[in-house]
Amino acid sequence: MEDILSQVYDPEAFREAGHRLVDVLADHLSNTQHGLTEQAITWRQPNEALERWQFDPDAPGGDAVNLLQEIMTESVQLHHPRYMGHQISPPAPVAALAGLLGDFLNNGMGVYEMGIPGTAMEVNVVRALAKQMGFSPEADGFLTSGGTLANLTAMLAARSIRAEGNVWQEGNVRPMALMVSEEAHYCVDRTARIMGWGEAGIIKIPVNARFQMRTELLEEYYQNATDNGLEVIAVVGSACSTSTGSFDDLEAIAAFCAKHNLWFHVDGAHGGASVFSQKYRHLVKGISLADSVVMDFHKMLLTPAVTTALVFKNGAHSHQTFSQKAQYLFGQATDPEWFNLARRTFECTKVMMSAKVYVLWRTYGTALFDAFVTRMYDLGTAFAQLIQNRPDFELAVEPECNIVCFRYLGPGDAEANNRLNARIRKVIVEDGHFYIVQTQLRGLTWLRVTLVNPRTDEGVLKGLLDKVILFSN
Ligand SMILES: Cc1ncc(COP(=O)(O)O)c(C=O)c1O
Known part of the structure; x- marks a missing residue:
């Protein structure tokens, strides 16, 4: 077989790369879920990202595991307790292994x-x-x-x-x-x-x-x-x-x-x-x-x-x-x-x-799904309570599950607050410590979280509200 083809299917190279990658992922999991990595998202402007990930197909080389680690570091970290953006859960590692298989x-x-x-x-x-x-x-x-x-x-x-x-x-x-x-x-x-x-x-x-x-x-x-x-x-x-x-x-x-x-x-x-x-x-x-x-x-x-x-x-x-x-x-x-x-x-x-x-x-077993859904929905209610206790925040509606819409109430009128909350959300994403999204409801702009991480707790959520206030100025 041609060299390149035998290289690509070499079992020992695969074993070595696979073990290294699993080590990288396990360390990353430990760091992210304990909040030791700073960023839940590493924001880049789209054109900047396009340039960052350019490659020359005619000049191959480099270490694949190092490359995978770079991709991982710059991606959105679903296992981070400060990830609370779109509706997608941090995959259980065993399910990710099944994906690899x-x-x-x-x-x-x-x-x-x-x-x-x-x-x-x-x-x-x-x-x-x-x-x-x-x-x-x-x-x-x-x-x-x-x-x-x-x-x-x-x-x-x-x-x-x-x-x-x-x-x-x-x-x-x-x-x-x-x-x-x-x-x-x-x-x-x-x-x-x-x-x-x-x-x-x-x-x-x-x-x-x-x-x-x-x-x-x-x-x-x-x-x-x-x-x-x-x-x-x-x-x-x-x-x-x-x-x-x-x-x-x-x-x-x-x-x-x-x-x-x-x-x-x-x-x-x-x-x-x-x-x-x-x-x-x-x-x-x-x-x-x-x-x-x-x-x-x-x-x-x-x-x-x-x-x-x-x-x-x-x-x-x-x-x-x-x-x-x-x-x-x-x-x-x-x-x-x-x-x-x-x-x-x-x-x-x-x-x-x-x-x-x-x-x-x-x-x-089914107990895992029960534990996860129940815990996340409970956390939605707890977050709503935190928001209701803060006069500078408003809740769109009492949450029925783990999706919560809220907004910071600045001194201006509704339009000014729309602009303010959209700006806050933009700065939060650029800062990257938290990842949240936003939505429009009846002409108003709301900050929106989907709580999907079992390690997100009330302390983390209070931190989010503090961040919102910090970025409101
Ligand atoms: C209620 C509802 N239906 C459908 C979808 C689309 O699902 P998918 O992203 O898996 O295509 C979403 C995604 O957010 C959703 O919230």
């Missing part, structure tokens, strides 16, 4: 014979999740690449099953629509547009003071839509919404969908994980009444991205997304080829995402 094996998960353990783990994980959600054994589904794609897949299935005519064959014969809270994640809006339904195809239901869908308005909006010639296919419940972490009343939506024979979908990308918390599972009461549910393991369940489950109440429906009605055998619990997952998923080659959840769940 999956990358190393590179078994594609579309065709059964290319990923035998991966496929079996995937189906078992999804069935265990469905059971945890309270579904009957008829439920089934699969893992897919992110909540965005999973929501689209669910809506394609809903259209295939509920629309008049054969959409797969004939396309959209009639104008169709789905109904969803105005606070839903933007990917639901995208879904309607991707399906060719346009602006009219996404009916946004106003929210109440707690940013939950006003379900009492569903009937009126539905009647208006049907009067205007729209065929309403589905209602999507948010569990929870992205900006404020507000949970829609799933039981009310389920009752409405049952009355009108509509598909009931739950976007539980973030808060679907509540089913694991004995203390907080009441937030998603009614989830098992849904026809389909999306849940991201990478958001609230310590799993590397992207690992998303799409569960169907009637497992047979999961086979109908990409098939014509005529080809489909109703009433059959599973397709005879249930194990060839590409028949049901967008992906053809799919990474072995199942190993990450499976190894984690099998090693530590």
